[in-house]
Amino acid sequence: MNTRKKNLGALLFCLPGLLILAVFVYFPLIENIIYSFQSFSLSSSSKTFVGLNNYKELFSDPVIWQSFKNNVLYAVVSVVMQVFFGLILAAILEDKVFRRSESFFQTVFFIPTLLSLTVVCLLFEFVYNPQMGLLNSFLEAIGLDSLTRIWLGNRDTAMLSIIAVSQWQSFGYVTMLFIVAIQKIPSDLYEAAIVDGAGKIRRFFTITCPMVKQMFFVTMVLTVSGAFTVFNEPYILTGGGPGTATMVLSLHMYQTGFVMNRMGYASTIAMLIFVITAVLSSVQFFSFGTGKEERE
Amino acid sequence: MKKLLVAFMVMLALAPVFAGGSSESSGNADAETQIFFFHRWPNDPKNSMFNDLLAQYMEENPDVNIEMDCILNDQYKERIRMIVSTNDVPDVFSSWSGTFAEEMIASGNVLALNDIYEADPEWSGRLASASVAGFTFDGTIYGIPWSQDGKVFFYNKTIFEELGLEVPTTWTEFIAVLDALKAAGYEIPLAEGLVDQWAVLHYLGTINQRMIDEETLAKDYDPATGEFTDPLYVTALEKWQQLTTYMGDIASAIDHETARNTMFATGESPIMYLQFAEIPMLEQVIPEDFEYGFFNFPAFEEGKGDPNALTGAPEGFMISNKAENIDACVDFLKWLVSPERGYILSTVGGDMSCVDGALDGEGIYESQKEALAMIQNASYLAAWFDNACDPSVYVVYGQGGQAIATGDATPESVMAQVQAAAASLH
Numbered sequence: 001m002n003t004r005k006k007n008l009g010a011l012l013f014c015l016p017g018l019l020i021l022a023v024f025v026y027f028p029l030i031e032n033i034i035y036s037f038q039s040f041s042l043s044s045s046s047k048t049f050v051g052l053n054n055y056k057e058l059f060s061d062p063v064i065w066q067s068f069k070n071n072v073l074y075a076v077v078s079v080v081m082q083v084f085f086g087l088i089l090a091a092i093l094e095d096k097v098f099r100r101s102e103s104f105f106q107t108v109f110f111i112p113t114l115l116s117l118t119v120v121c122l123l124f125e126f127v128y129n130p131q132m133g134l135l136n137s138f139l140e141a142i143g144l145d146s147l148t149r150i151w152l153g154n155r156d157t158a159m160l161s162i163i164a165v166s167q168w169q170s171f172g173y174v175t176m177l178f179i180v181a182i183q184k185i186p187s188d189l190y191e192a193a194i195v196d197g198a199g200k201i202r203r204f205f206t207i208t209c210p211m212v213k214q215m216f217f218v219t220m221v222l223t224v225s226g227a228f229t230v231f232n233e234p235y236i237l238t239g240g241g242p243g244t245a246t247m248v249l250s251l252h253m254y255q256t257g258f259v260m261n262r263m264g265y266a267s268t269i270a271m272l273i274f275v276i277t278a279v280l281s282s283v284q285f286f287s288f289g290t291g292k293e294e295r296e
Numbered sequence: 297m298k299k300l301l302v303a304f305m306v307m308l309a310l311a312p313v314f315a316g317g318s319s320e321s322s323g324n325a326d327a328e329t330q331i332f333f334f335h336r337w338p339n340d341p342k343n344s345m346f347n348d349l350l351a352q353y354m355e356e357n358p359d360v361n362i363e364m365d366c367i368l369n370d371q372y373k374e375r376i377r378m379i380v381s382t383n384d385v386p387d388v389f390s391s392w393s394g395t396f397a398e399e400m401i402a403s404g405n406v407l408a409l410n411d412i413y414e415a416d417p418e419w420s421g422r423l424a425s426a427s428v429a430g431f432t433f434d435g436t437i438y439g440i441p442w443s444q445d446g447k448v449f450f451y452n453k454t455i456f457e458e459l460g461l462e463v464p465t466t467w468t469e470f471i472a473v474l475d476a477l478k479a480a481g482y483e484i485p486l487a488e489g490l491v492d493q494w495a496v497l498h499y500l501g502t503i504n505q506r507m508i509d510e511e512t513l514a515k516d517y518d519p520a521t522g523e524f525t526d527p528l529y530v531t532a533l534e535k536w537q538q539l540t541t542y543m544g545d546i547a548s549a550i551d552h553e554t555a556r557n558t559m560f561a562t563g564e565s566p567i568m569y570l571q572f573a574e575i576p577m578l579e580q581v582i583p584e585d586f587e588y589g590f591f592n593f594p595a596f597e598e599g600k601g602d603p604n605a606l607t608g609a610p611e612g613f614m615i616s617n618k619a620e621n622i623d624a625c626v627d628f629l630k631w632l633v634s635p636e637r638g639y640i641l642s643t644v645g646g647d648m649s650c651v652d653g654a655l656d657g658e659g660i661y662e663s664q665k666e667a668l669a670m671i672q673n674a675s676y677l678a679a680w681f682d683n684a685c686d687p688s689v690y691v692v693y694g695q696g697g698q699a700i701a702t703g704d705a706t707p708e709s710v711m712a713q714v715q716a717a718a719a720s721l722h
Contacts, residue, residue, distance in 0.1 A: 130550065
């Protein structure tokens with residue numbers, strides 16, 4: 001009886017959370033699934049059921065394919081730059097050599113994360129500006145005139161320039177997460193390895209890497225799902241242009257919904273984004289595990 | 297435990313009470329008559345102009361309180377689209393003419409104003425009829441226009457005189473002028489910022505209007521019948537492609553305002569396609585001896601559209617038929633859309649009022665008077681591209697126009713996409 005009462009109490013405490021989740025996550029999700037089979041505009045009072053038409057359009061829409069490619073590029077660069085290099089940087093900062101200046105570097109790398117994304121994007125607009133931008137001026141100053149580009153106005157460089165902004169901003173955050181994970185590794189493991197004669201690189205691969213597996217999983221999920229839901233950077237910096245060169249799925253969804261005023265089809269694009277992020281998260285979830293076994 | 301739970305539940309129940317924000321209100325907050333006014337000009341000078349005007353109106357009418365809210369263009373479009381069909385529709389709100397106005401009207405919440413126009417001919421007779429036409433659908437007037445605008449090529453008179461160039465009237469002459477400017481050392485003879493898709497659309501809208509015959513254009517711009525199969529559409533985009541070669545690579549990475557302020561106003565680029573509404577902004581940045589004139593978009597030799605039309609459209613206000621105090625809304629708008637306030641709009645706000653007599657006083661730029669004459673002399677006002685056709689079509693056009701400028705798409709490939717977008721609307 002007592003246990004049952006306790007359980008009931010626990011359930012009651014969960015209730016607000018569940019309620020909020022239901023109202024703000026599950027209900028909109030279900031609504032969105034329904035919307036994706038309909039056709040309607042923001043100001044229309046009725047919705048027309050169109051069956052699978054929106055989904056058919058999804059697979060023949062050239063902008064979807066372009067956006068998807070950009071998102072994949074975003075994800076690949078983010079994983080390499082943030083997760084792999086973030087881990088390496090964290091290991092370096094946690095090394096004895098850097099112990100003294102560690103907090104200084106941590107702060108330096110972490111500061112961009114604290115800035116508002118909008119501010120960062122506006123800042124980079126000045127960096128990339130073709131008339132008086134810092135980047136081109138810098139390249140000219142060091143005699144690399146041939147490398148100056150119209151960074152955001154050129155199809156070949158626009159997407160990579162936008163991706164670079166995200167890396168600059170998020171790199172420190174992921175590094176910080178890895179630093180926390182590395183700090184949790186018991187020091188006797190390293191001491192034993194040193195006694196066994198393992199060098200720094202060997203210790204990194206045989207102790208640090210396996211011990212931060214959980215954090216690796218967390219950061220992978222964060223960066224990959226972040227890459228597939230990225231919106232602000234291309235929206236502020238290029239608006240998806242020139243043409244559709246920097247279009248990403250969420251921006252295409254936004255434009256379809258709020259500019260073209262086709263909410264039904266926009267919901268279908270939202271479903272695509274949901275399926276992609278859900279599948280990727282599950283794949284990572286099952287391949288890396290949740291880390292439970294390590295605790296037991 | 298139970299107490300804690302109860303306390304928590306009470307807090308949860310009360311949360312909305314504490315969270316409910318108070319809306320901004322000024323002036324006669326306790327007045328009997330309340331009007332909610334929503335517009336799209338949160339930037340100065342217009343925002344402070346509106347604040348001053350409202351303060352003046354409320355002082356003159358102590359029984360009326362006007363609550364004002366405003367957000368910028370694109371966000372405004374989203375917001376008003378979302379609320380126009382609901383009970384939260386603002387009492388008075390700003391609207392573009394053309395398809396945007398039609399969309400608002402389709403909500404069924406916009407008041408028909410024919411009676412109001414007829415009841416006060418002295419007031420309504422002062423409104424430019426071409427501007428009222430932008431808000432008239434099947435004989436019913438749904439809006440009160442308050443500004444009018446047109447888009448023409450502004451040119452640097454000094455440079456033209458130095459090089460002995462004449463104002464072009466045909467496309468061939470125009471290209472010859474651009475070539476001559478290039479030969480004279482003006483690397484980018486035509487300034488533009490193509491990051492702004494609307495800037496691309498303003499060009500494409502005019503080019504289409506000049507190139508395609510009116511009937512075909514009307515049929516294609518109608519979402520129900522649009523096909524865009526006339527081969528002249530491809531020719532139109534080829535003209536655009538040709539024009540972009542005079543804008544320099546830089547055009548794809550800067551916005552319209554930057555191009556105006558750093559290229560046209562400095563004399564680096566002698567020609568730019570600008571709106572009359574930009575005259576005050578231009579006047580603020582040009583050197584004192586800077587002289588400019590304007591010419592309408594040149595006629596295409598093979599074009600079938602009316603070359604004397606002027607791209608531009610009126611903007612105005614609509615009243616919700618759900619407004620509690622319709623009479624007060626009408627009174628307020630009549631007060632706002634008058635020669636006195638039109639004068640303030642033209643001098644402080646920078647737009648050209650469409651009220652007769654508003655542009656007579658001092659402080660009006662000579663160029664604004666010239667612009668007014670140009671609007672009046674135009675055979676008709678062709679709506680902005682993004683007010684003339686469905687967003688699904690013009691977004692593809694805008695993206696395609698940008699891609700053509702950067703050399704990433706051909707006129708044929710863009711037209712194929714436009715045709716597909718138009719077909720998906722049937």
